[in-house]
Amino acid sequence: MERKRNHYYSKFPEANVKIYTISESLRRHLYIFKTIPGVFSYNKIDLGTKVFIENMDIPTESKVLLDLGCGYGSIGIVLGYESPQSSIYLIDINMRAIWCTRENVKLNLKNAKNHIFILSGNYFEPLENKNLKFDGIYMNPPLRQGRKEFLKILDIIPEYLNRNGSFQFVIKKKMGALFTKKFFKDTFPDENIEILCKRSGYWVFKCFHSS
Numbered sequence: 001m002e003r004k005r006n007h008y009y010s011k012f013p014e015a016n017v018k019i020y021t022i023s024e025s026l027r028r029h030l031y032i033f034k035t036i037p038g039v040f041s042y043n044k045i046d047l048g049t050k051v052f053i054e055n056m057d058i059p060t061e062s063k064v065l066l067d068l069g070c071g072y073g074s075i076g077i078v079l080g081y082e083s084p085q086s087s088i089y090l091i092d093i094n095m096r097a098i099w100c101t102r103e104n105v106k107l108n109l110k111n112a113k114n115h116i117f118i119l120s121g122n123y124f125e126p127l128e129n130k131n132l133k134f135d136g137i138y139m140n141p142p143l144r145q146g147r148k149e150f151l152k153i154l155d156i157i158p159e160y161l162n163r164n165g166s167f168q169f170v171i172k173k174k175m176g177a178l179f180t181k182k183f184f185k186d187t188f189p190d191e192n193i194e195i196l197c198k199r200s201g202y203w204v205f206k207c208f209h210s211s
Contacts, residue, residue: 052170055197063135073101
């Protein structure tokens with residue numbers, strides 16, 4: 001039980017507090033991120049997230065987008081920079097991640113504060129009773145929690161998508177990309193699933209969108 005509270009998907013991780021600053025060029029733009037131990041991949045942006053960000057499909061028109069399990073906000077902040085007219089929601093259960101995300105929005109999206117919404121809670125919990133749906137949901141799922149947890153999320157994603165909305169996510173091939181693809185086809189046989197990219201052992205998926 002003690003170890004579990006140190007996981008990045010804990011609400012209050014017990015790792016020591018020390019603020020780090022990392023920089024990363026993503027989609028030809030330099031971002032600066034503040035991070036803290038106890039937040040996923042706090043010392044650098046992990047390869048899966050980088051592959052995802054470089055290859056995710058970002059709308060050019062005004063949309064409502066969600067970074068689910070945002071960590072310190074890299075995916076949602078890139079969405080906000082690349083699609084400044086869109087409303088961006090970022091959700092994480094980890095309170096350290098929420099602090100980092102708020103700081104990183106100030107650093108990277110100074111002119112977009114009215115379009116950025118940061119919520120604390122477990123997956124879709126903060127959205128209960130809000131009657132809010134999205135045109136795009138983006139995620140680097142915490143598969144170290146186990147595959148079953150992610151499949152539960154995949155099962156309820158359609159409830160939070162607008163018509164023609166998409167769910168985009170990244171999975172390492174050896175951590176279940178093929179299994180996830182089969183699960184999707186078996187569970188949603190009438191829906192679309194597209195592989196946007198296969199790179200460095202990671203697969204980037206786009207689901208539930210119309211052809």
